Amino acid sequence: MNDFRLSVAPMVDRTDRHFRFLVRQVSRGVRLYTEMVVDQGVLRGNRKRLLAFRPEEHPIALQLAGSDPKDLAEAARIGEALGYDEVNLNLGCPSEKAQEGGFGACLLQDPNRVAEILKAMVGAVRVPVSAKMRLGLEGQETYPQLARMVERFAEAGVRVFIVHARSALLAFSTKANREVPPLRHGWVHQLKRDFPHLTLVLNGGVRTLEEALAHLARVDGVMMGRAVYEDPFVLAEADRRVFGLERRPSRLEVARRMRAYLEEEMEQGTPPWAVLRHMLNLFRGQPGGRLWRRLLSEGRSLEALDQALGLLEKQVSQEGEEENPGPKGHPQAALGLAREGV
Numbered sequence: 001m002n003d004f005r006l007s008v009a010p011m012v013d014r015t016d017r018h019f020r021f022l023v024r025q026v027s028r029g030v031r032l033y034t035e036m037v038v039d040q041g042v043l044r045g046n047r048k049r050l051l052a053f054r055p056e057e058h059p060i061a062l063q064l065a066g067s068d069p070k071d072l073a074e075a076a077r078i079g080e081a082l083g084y085d086e087v088n089l090n091l092g093c094p095s096e097k098a099q100e101g102g103f104g105a106c107l108l109q110d111p112n113r114v115a116e117i118l119k120a121m122v123g124a125v126r127v128p129v130s131a132k133m134r135l136g137l138e139g140q141e142t143y144p145q146l147a148r149m150v151e152r153f154a155e156a157g158v159r160v161f162i163v164h165a166r167s168a169l170l171a172f173s174t175k176a177n178r179e180v181p182p183l184r185h186g187w188v189h190q191l192k193r194d195f196p197h198l199t200l201v202l203n204g205g206v207r208t209l210e211e212a213l214a215h216l217a218r219v220d221g222v223m224m225g226r227a228v229y230e231d232p233f234v235l236a237e238a239d240r241r242v243f244g245l246e247r248r249p250s251r252l253e254v255a256r257r258m259r260a261y262l263e264e265e266m267e268q269g270t271p272p273w274a275v276l277r278h279m280l281n282l283f284r285g286q287p288g289g290r291l292w293r294r295l296l297s298e299g300r301s302l303e304a305l306d307q308a309l310g311l312l313e314k315q316v317s318q319e320g321e322e323e324n325p326g327p328k329g330h331p332q333a334a335l336g337l338a339r340e341g342v
Ligand SMILES: Cc1cc2nc3c(=O)[nH]c(=O)nc-3n(C[C@H](O)[C@H](O)[C@H](O)COP(=O)(O)O)c2cc1C
Pocket: 009, 010, 011, 012, 013, 014, 035, 036, 063, 090, 091, 092, 093, 132, 164, 178, 203, 204, 205, 206, 223, 224, 225, 226, 227
C-alpha cells in the first residue's frame, strides 16, 4: 500500500472520487490523493460527501488542510478509520482563502508550528503522515533553509515529503503560483542525497512518464498533477514501466468501464455530468477526440456517452486500434496520432 513511486497530485475540483476512479482504470499502481479537505469539514461537515471512496481507489491518501494540531490530529484519525492509506498535510496552497484561514503555504512562515501540527498528526495515526510543501516563501528561501525545515519536520515524525519544487508567492494568484516561481528540481534531488532515510517525492512541472522515470533515478517518487488531468493516458504505460505490472488498458476499455461506473453512480443519485466532465480528455489527441468531447459536454447524459462510445468504437475499428496492444504495442501510432481529431 505504501508505494510512493508515482502519484497523482491533489487538485481541488479535479481529483474527486470520480476522476480518481477513472485514473485507477488507467493505472493500478499509481497513488491517488483526494482534493484538499479542510479539517473543519472532516470534523463537522458531510463526511460521506467529502470523504467517501471506493475500495478500488487504494492506494489513496487524504489531503488535509488546517492549522490547529488537535483538530488536524482528529481529522487524521477519522481519515485513517475510514481506510485511507496515508494522511497528507497541505503546506503548499497559496490562495487568499488559505491565507485567511491560516493554512496551506503560509504555515511555512512558522516551521515550529508546522512541526507541532505534524507531531500531533503522527501521534494520532498508524498510517504514514506526509507533508506536501513548497521550497519556501516569496522566493527568499535558500537550500540550507529548506533542508533545516525538512529536518525539523522529520524530527516531528514525518517520513514522507512531497516537494512542489517552487517557492510560494503569497501575493500572487494560485494559478500564477503554479507557473511563475521557477522550478528547482535539483533541490529535491539534493534533499534525497542529504536525507537518504526519508521518502522524497518530487512534484511540479512533470509532463510525461519519461520525465517521471528520469527523476525516479534520483528520488523515491514523482507526483504529477495537471498533465494527468489534461490527458489521463499520460499514465498508460505506468503500470508496466513503473510498477512492473503487465497491463496496458486501451482508451476504449477505460471508457466502457466508466460507462458501467456512471450507471452505478446514477442509481445512487449522482448527476451524470459529475462523472462525464472528468472524461472529456480521455481521447485527447486521438482521432475522434474532439467529437467525443463535444458530444459529452453538450449531451451531459448516459445517452450522450453511449452515442460518443458508439462513434469512437466505429472509428477505432476503422483505424484499427488494438484493443489490447501488447506491452510493447504503440497504440498511438496505430491510431495515427499525427492526425488531429474530428
Ligand atoms: C486545479 C488545481 C487544483 C489544485 N489543488 C490542490 C490541492 O487541493 N492541494 C494541493 O496540495 N495542491 C493543489 N494543487 C497543486 C498540485 O497538487 C500540484 O502541486 C501542482 O499543480 C504542481 O504539479 P503539476 O505541475 O504536476 O501540476 C492544485 C493544482 C491545480 C492545477
